[in-house]
Amino acid sequence: MTHTAETTETAKPAAGTTENPAAPDPSRRKWIALAVVLLAAFLDNVDSTIVTVALPSIQEDLGADYATAQWTLAGYALAFAVFLITGGRLGDIFGRKKLFITGVIGFTLASVVCGVAATPGVLVGGRLAQGVMAALMVPQVMSVIMTTFDQKEWVVAFSMMGAVLGLGGVSGPLLGGVLTDLDVMGLGWRAVFLINIPFGVIAVALALWCLPESKSEQAPKLDVPGVALITVAALGLMFPLVQGREQGWPVWMFVMMGAALLLLVPFALYQRRRHEKDGSALIPPTLFKHRSFTAGVFVVMLAFSGITSFFLVLTYQMQLGLGWSAIRTALVTVAFPIGITATFQIAWRKGTANGRAFVALGTSIMAVGTLLMILLTHTQGQDLTWYQVAGxxxxxxxxMGLCSPILTNVVLGDVPQQDAGAGSGVVNALIQFGTATGIAVVGVIFFSLSGSGGGSRAERFSDATAVTLWYNVGVFALVALLSPLLPGRKDGAAEKSGSGADAPAGAAADRLVPDPA
Known part of the structure; x- marks a missing residue:
């Protein structure tokens, strides 16, 4: 997750929040503090990218079904999405250092649970716990940077963050492939989780020593009922999508999905009432007064539903369909973050001026790339080469590099400055929810097709890949068509979003780059 999606409604001083951090430390300690929080962001980014390439090995070793594979990815993103905004508020209320350390400790312990899991249920439970702990840990990264450094130093700090997250996007798949295939210390796929332990210990030790404490004196209250309602609704929608195929799609699953959607009505009414009462709604309803924001969050969810699911399909096609090793799969997948790196700076520098055009162009190119993959699968079959898939x-x-860095800022184009922090937090949470939904929907299509019909397993996986990827083509094309609904060019848009909004846009994109690896 991903990146990373760390903006909360109170992370920005510009949002009207009174902060009481220690004055920026002129010594080297604050730069060590930056390294600590970036290590945590790197952990989260790598952990969301390292797992996908190991999924076939995990499934085989645990005797798990395809639903477990989907939960392993979607469960992390779903838990992260549901608790992201709350994690930021907890840091504002109780102290960002405390929440950061709590999140890192919890994330590390959850990694241990995943690494020693003997059953699919324990693994999925560990992944859900990782997502929750990441939601406590990651929002503090942005807040710590903005309260520890002065504005002149933000550019350097955020540039370093972008570099670290980019490194995570590339190294995650490679680590996943290497650790799985080399069977380090006989651990196999378990090493992709257990590798977090030493980094977690180092991060906690350094955070205790050098991380400054800060909190908000005007932080909004926790919206516990709101979190409960949205959690039930999200699980009610996700559970049938993931488990439906395994259980034969009983009627009660469709009833559950319908009830989950209906639950959004009382959630929206409650959010309005709570916002009017004390302004502490989990998702401020005033954001949706801006039609461009409403359209924008739908576009964002749609776009990210196509990214991770694209790589879920290709990972299984490469390993189970084509018979490639995990290392070979990982090396081929590195072509994706390389592509992002090649165009990222173009969008970052020029995209603010005409964000809609960059979103339309970027997603159109993504649709073309996916069409190319479908064509190659049809024409080459089992003779697909590594350079064709990598291409x-x-x-x-x-x-992706053309649209992802500026997508959040474009969506926030019409949102007033005082609401930009809250809007960015909502957008980044919905990015994670879109990711989880895409995995669930595409998993239903792909695993149903690959598990039925005649022919060899390799033929079934190739056919399933060629059919399923049309979902991704449709998603990317639809986002391009909907891009005119996004806010147009506005003078000073970049300044309004500020560093706090800029960073998550790119971070969220990088973070999700190889979730699919």
Missing amino acids: AELVVGLG
């Missing part, structure tokens, strides 16, 4: 992934990455 298609490179094209998708080039498109």
